[in-house]
Amino acid sequence: MKSVQKQWLEVLSAYYYVLTFLFMGPFFFLVILFLLFTSFWSVSVLYLVWLFLDWDTPNRGGRRFEWIRNLPMWRHVRDYYPIKLVKTTELPPDRNYVLGAHPHGVMCTGAFCNFSTEVNSFSKKFPGIEPSGAGLASLFNLPVYRDYLLSFGLRPVSRQSLDFILSQPRRGQAVIIMVGGAQESLYAIPGKHYLILRNRKGFVRLALRHGASLVPVYTFGENDIFQLKVFATNSWQYLCQVTFKKIMGFSPCIFWGRGLFSANSWGLLPFARPITTVVGSPIPVPRSLDPTEEEVDHYHMLFMEALEQLFEDHKESCGVPASTHLTFI
Template identity: 25%
Template sequence: MQPETLKFNSNKVSKNHFKAWFGSFFYFYVMQLLSIQLFIYLIYKSLYEKSIASGAILVSLCTYQFYFAKRSETFIRFIKWLYFPSIFEDWTFVQEEPIQEKNSMIAFHPHCIFNIAFIWNNHINYQITPLASRIIYNVPFTGIFIRWLGISTVDAQNMKNKMKKGQNIGLLPGGFEEATLTSTQENRVYIKNRKGFIKYALQYGYTVYPSYGFGENKCYYTIEKFLSFRLLLNKLKLVGAYFISKYGWIPHHNFGIHTVVGKGIKLPQIVNPTQQDVNKYHEIYLEQLIELFNKYKKEYNQGDQILKIY
């Protein structure tokens, strides 16, 4: 089957350049940085200045976030309308075969800093439930936007609940460690000891689609020294990735981001898989991920790079 290719043409949306930059500011500053600063400001006003109004706003927003906020189709349409990916020179999506309607898992690499391609393509091309760390999900106020986008948590119980129903899900197996590994010079994935997603896929008979986003590692300057220490911070659930661009949190944009979803790996259903079963299919997954990278790396400007496995 020939790959299905959906390619973003920057020439067709040049008239929306201002909208795209506004969308980038909204996505990377309002949804991320400014919302956290608002939380800190309300904490300060409530505790230090004893402001009743600030305390009421703080309690109201936290109550809404943790008990009432949920996926909003209106908000998702708004994010689509902003179309912030049009700040990039090119934006490509390639799908080697259609994703089946049930029991599908998209495993995306690399995580990078904000996993832009994974989150965006979910709402345009995947139509799945993306799963993310509970830490990100529960960041005060930012978590409201995360919930509006329909993102759920990647913890074991939540995954099992969704997979029992055959729901299609997407995740980033490399997690915070893969974000910490982000390098503008190399393509890196953190996968050697990430096998839990394979175990669950075996238990529920899922098809796993390896996926790779070429170019996203160039979005930010990153600190690459002290890697062992920064990975240790990840084990303590602390941030280990340090980044900046010439626009602050808005990414560099003078290059393309190209997402490829490979052919699915149909796993047998094994209710109680052994470690040997998990290792076997994890190795198959890793081989196909490397093959996917090698197949498209020259087409998407990676030259003769090799995919570095951690």
């Protein structure tokens, strides 16, 4: 039985993750801009000079701080849902990996906690593997927020950034890519498992260029922590979402959870639903600096089949009905 103090620590920690995910970037952008017109203008100028000098760091391996990845707050986030990490096989540290993760959900909560923090002991379960989550490249242009993301080992999901990581002399690099991206967040419907994957092949080309093994990853429960307003694909609302995504890189979606003080009211606090991230077996990929479309299609199909099998093998133990199957879009 959890104490009241523990319950509130979990609630506030889960709420903190939501607020930083949604508002930290624009908040500090406005703060830096505002300070330029006050007596504290030198703070903004000094930071902007630092930003200029440090601009290329996200594409050159970035930086991470283990103390941030190990903050007690993340354990409270883990316990709120709770969040689990399931290992199905070894990932030998003598090679590199491209982990294709699904679903994106609204906020990638499971993937963030399991790969960008140490709350579920990733480094102990997969010794010698250094995970680097890949996020929307434009986020790394936002002042302060980009430094916050870098501290967790997150990197831009750009060719330059990911090529740099997988080109390191030290083996055991693992790039985690949310393959469905922002488009998949529009399908984060509780109880449903729609994946944007059929035409997403860039991660396969990346693996082929570096001879990195492909690893399917599926997070059960990711779509269950928020309710989502879904618009028909032929509606003007959906067209606006897609157009906005093409321009800005992310899809605005209407979602809601529960209230901070009442489970019966609407709010931004996620519902406490179990989240389980399952890491599948690696698919060996040969190195091909200029892969053909046939090679890409072949390994893309192998990945889809492996991901589907991973889902089927673990769905019932994660509370998904036996009659439910993945839908590839």
